[in-house]
Structures are given as structure tokens and as C-alpha cells.
Amino acid sequence: MNQLKALVVDDEPLARERLSRLLKEAGCTIAGELCDGVALLDWLKEPGEVDVIFLDIQMPGLSGLEVLAEVSDCPPVVFVTAFSSYAVQAFELAAVDYLLKPVFEDRLAKCLQRLRERLIRPLSPAELKALLPPPVRFPIRAGDGEIYMELELVTHFELENDQVWACRGQNRYLTRWAALSEVEQAFPEDGMVRIQRHLLLRPGMVKGIRPASVGRIKVMVAPKVELTVSRAMTPRMKECIRVGKP
Structure with a gap:
């Protein structure tokens, strides 16, 4: 050999x-x-x-x-x-x-x-x-049934009233998860970041950032869609998207 x-x-x-x-x-x-x-x-x-x-x-x-x-x-x-x-x-x-x-x-x-x-x-x-492996997919609710969405299309996940929504920019789709921790456990290799208690962001989908209140930033994930990053998570978020501290 x-x-x-x-x-x-x-x-x-x-x-x-x-x-x-x-x-x-x-x-x-x-x-x-x-x-x-x-x-x-x-x-x-x-x-x-x-x-x-x-x-x-x-x-x-x-x-x-x-x-x-x-x-x-x-x-x-x-x-x-x-x-x-x-x-x-x-x-x-x-x-x-x-x-x-x-x-x-x-x-x-x-x-x-x-x-x-x-x-x-x-x-x-x-x-x-x-x-290449097949695209990573997960079910979203559609009427009485389910259809499958590719993870790479999702910008972030939102928790609202014990229900997790998969978001593709302004569009939201109801999943069968009840907690963001379940999403993190389902995709441990994706590198998602919990930027708020109710928001789980896929850093690779960030298109731009701008300052928000003191110590915080807003990240743009789609036209007219910005998410506020908590003060505690702002340093990590900057590191994930490879920008220097102001």
C-alpha cells in the first residue's frame, strides 16, 4: 500500500x-x-x-x-x-x-x-x-400532516407559547418541537447560537450587523428581518460571524 x-x-x-x-x-x-x-x-x-x-x-x-x-x-x-x-x-x-x-x-x-x-x-x-450526504431535513406542520424542510433554508428558530417555529426570513413554519433545546439536540453539528431565550440563530445565515442598544447588536438575516442579540451573547455572536469588536 x-x-x-x-x-x-x-x-x-x-x-x-x-x-x-x-x-x-x-x-x-x-x-x-x-x-x-x-x-x-x-x-x-x-x-x-x-x-x-x-x-x-x-x-x-x-x-x-x-x-x-x-x-x-x-x-x-x-x-x-x-x-x-x-x-x-x-x-x-x-x-x-x-x-x-x-x-x-x-x-x-x-x-x-x-x-x-x-x-x-x-x-x-x-x-x-x-x-455528499442528503440534505438535512426536518418536519413542519401542514394541515393535518407534515412536510419536510431543508435545514439549510432556515435562518433561525423562534420559541413562542411552548411551540418552536422554523423561520426563513419573514416566513414562519410550525415544527413539532416544544423547546429550542430540542432543536439544538437534533442538529448538534450546525453551530446554532442562542441569541435570546426565545431565538436560536444559524450564524451562517447572517447577512449583516449593526449596533443596537449599548453592548448589543442587531443581525440581519433577510431583507427587512433583523434580530437583536442579547448583551451576554453579543461577544460570542461577533466571534461566530468573524467581525471585530467596535
């Missing part, structure tokens, strides 16, 4: 450690671990000898996508992220593969097999569809 030499780039120490361990267990050598896109750019100025870079997308400073867009000569890249919405853009930048967190052994094995066989080429739409 061809032993691959890999570089792991991720700002989350636990994710870095887990992926490195899985790669070692799969017979790979870890050439190094980096914690952000700037460090990778510096590394690429005089790159070491590696067969593949496993690269997180959302990182402080430069994202993985921004790094790959800036360099013309780079070892094969496999993107690793918690968000499937980046897949098309990743493959447009000539990524070899695209792994969703948490990475599992069987999916990683398929990726490594492609690398070992040097099947480094853009994937067809059918191949890309086969690699």
Missing part, C-alpha cells in the same frame, strides 16, 4: 487531533499540523513534500477557500468542513475531495483510495452527488 504523507490544517485542536489519528490508523504519515490559513500560506512559500493537504474551510483570518484561491501551485487538497454548502465552490477550486465533519473511517478510506490510485480529476455532477 502506498503510504501517503499528509498535512492537516484546522483551527480546532480536537478536530486536528482526531483527523491526524484517523489518517495514521489508515496508514498515512502526518507531515505536520497547522492551525490557520495564514500559517498554510507561509508553509506553501517553501512547501514540504506531502501528497495531500487536508484543509478546513472556516478558519480565523483566511478561510481554506481563500488560501486555495490565492495559490497557483499547491499539493492536492481535500477540504474538511461541517458545511455541505461549500462543496460546489470547493470543487471549482480543483479540490480532490470534500469531507464533512465529523469524518468517519469509511468515508476517509474512499478518499485515500482515490489519492493512492491518483484519480485526481474534477468529479462529475453525478459523482459529486454520490459523495
Whole structure:
């Protein structure tokens, strides 16, 4: 078996450690671990000898996508992220593969097999569809029955009178949940933030921010739709959407 030499780039120490361990267990050598896109750019100025870079997308400073867009000569890249919405853009930048967190052994094995066989080429739409998991969906009430909505369409969830509403901008849809904690438990990997006791926000849906009262901000999630972030959660919310403190 061809032993691959890999570089792991991720700002989350636990994710870095887990992926490195899985790669070692799969017979790979870890050439190094980096914690952000700037460090990778510096590394690429005089790159070491590696067969593949496993690269997180959302990182402080430069994202993985921004790094790959800036360099013309780079070892094969496999993107690793918690968000499937980046897949098309990743493959447009000539990524070899695209792994969703948490990475599992069987999916990683398929990726490594492609690398070992040097099947480094853009994937067809059918191949890309086969690699990606189906959209995450959940039921919403429709008359006497239910229909299913994709989580990626939802901007936030609201709790009102012991009922949880899924919101897509100004539109609201009644779910079968009775508490926001149930939503958080249903989607532990989505990174939702409780910005008020009754509001659960998906940070990736934020389009803009502006100051509100002292120590608070408002976030825009759709035209004419703004949500007020509590004073206690404002620092975390700023960090999630990667803006500096005023």
C-alpha cells in the first residue's frame, strides 16, 4: 500500500487531533499540523513534500477557500468542513475531495483510495452527488400532516407559547418541537447560537450587523428581518460571524 504523507490544517485542536489519528490508523504519515490559513500560506512559500493537504474551510483570518484561491501551485487538497454548502465552490477550486465533519473511517478510506490510485480529476455532477450526504431535513406542520424542510433554508428558530417555529426570513413554519433545546439536540453539528431565550440563530445565515442598544447588536438575516442579540451573547455572536469588536 502506498503510504501517503499528509498535512492537516484546522483551527480546532480536537478536530486536528482526531483527523491526524484517523489518517495514521489508515496508514498515512502526518507531515505536520497547522492551525490557520495564514500559517498554510507561509508553509506553501517553501512547501514540504506531502501528497495531500487536508484543509478546513472556516478558519480565523483566511478561510481554506481563500488560501486555495490565492495559490497557483499547491499539493492536492481535500477540504474538511461541517458545511455541505461549500462543496460546489470547493470543487471549482480543483479540490480532490470534500469531507464533512465529523469524518468517519469509511468515508476517509474512499478518499485515500482515490489519492493512492491518483484519480485526481474534477468529479462529475453525478459523482459529486454520490459523495455528499442528503440534505438535512426536518418536519413542519401542514394541515393535518407534515412536510419536510431543508435545514439549510432556515435562518433561525423562534420559541413562542411552548411551540418552536422554523423561520426563513419573514416566513414562519410550525415544527413539532416544544423547546429550542430540542432543536439544538437534533442538529448538534450546525453551530446554532442562542441569541435570546426565545431565538436560536444559524450564524451562517447572517447577512449583516449593526449596533443596537449599548453592548448589543442587531443581525440581519433577510431583507427587512433583523434580530437583536442579547448583551451576554453579543461577544460570542461577533466571534461566530468573524467581525471585530467596535
